Amino acid sequence: SNFDQIGRGQMAMARGFSIWFLVISPLLLSASAADSKNNPADELVAVINSNRTSHKSSTLFDNPGLGCIALEYLKAFQGQCDDVSSKKPANSDFADTFAPKCGVLAPTLPPITGRLLGCQTKYVPPSQAFSDILIQNSRSLEILYDKNHTQVGAAVSGTDGGSPYFWCVLFSSGAPNNTFALEGGVVKTVRPGCFSGNNDDCSAAQGFQHGLWVLISGILLVLFYNSGL
Template identity: 35%
Template sequence: MALQYVELCKDNCAATNGSVNCNPPEDDFTEVFGPNCGVELPTFGTITGHIVGCSQSKRYIADPEAAFSEVLVRDGRSLSVVRNRSHKGVGVGLFGVHKGPFFWCVLFGDGETNSTFMLEERGQGIKQKKGCFSGSAFACNSSNLIRSLGLWLLSLLLCLVLHILRG
């Protein structure tokens, strides 16, 4: 769902500071993003926060720490979202425009770890709906290993930061 959210913002990257001026309606999570990915509405948790950032750099920032500090958490508002103690889960989406900026989206939720929502028919209800796992134009098996590893490491870093902040 973070991928779908960030794709809506692909034309809104500020050239000077990497901020993203994009605010899709909150209802889009339950009415658009969730159903597109086969999420059962009664199991959909609350989105407790989100951070969206972009980099005008033509290169992908593969280092999770650099992406975290240079793109996602540039100000006190973003840091306060990360420090919010109501977060229990995190999802990350990354989207790159050809020869253009890269966008990151981090969604935080209040659902139990790894169980914020359930997929229809235990995940068997959808074959592949574009935008759920690997972007709108790519099939699930088309993801780049390095980018996948970078996203995994970024997710791990965010989970570690949340754990430390809750101390």
């Protein structure tokens, strides 16, 4: 009868919504979690300073000029993850290329006293990037706890808004009030990617989130089609 058909249709709709809810809920939570932090580069600096203080080392000043230079440093790899472990930009690039793009006056650049660099295809939270990607051996720990550091800048960037993801931490000496002087007193905005110290909302996982929402949309279409909605 028509009533039986309506009843079966309503049951199919209920099953469809139940399946939709069970499948989509964890994905929505993942997307929300990926967007819950404003700047992963700032979070990474917080993790670094926390580890330094627990090791009786001084807290480092989060310098936006150095953070921007760290982001430009990552761009020099042109998305080639394999080059991270075998190559590095020339030291002259700091004054000739990276500093001008960030609005940092090259004569005020102090020595770079250390660098931590890593890359992988999957985006991970900053704390995990620190422990799993950047700190790889005893040499990494020596760089982290070096007493010559006074300032730090961190950056994270995807490639074309997605994988692979690059992480960089640069350390320097010098006093914050007379190093990394900025043209006009403000660091330039550099995209894509995030860098620390610039009070800027930024999501390095933007490409990941975009892909996740595309996946969610596809699942929704399949579920609605199969449930007859």
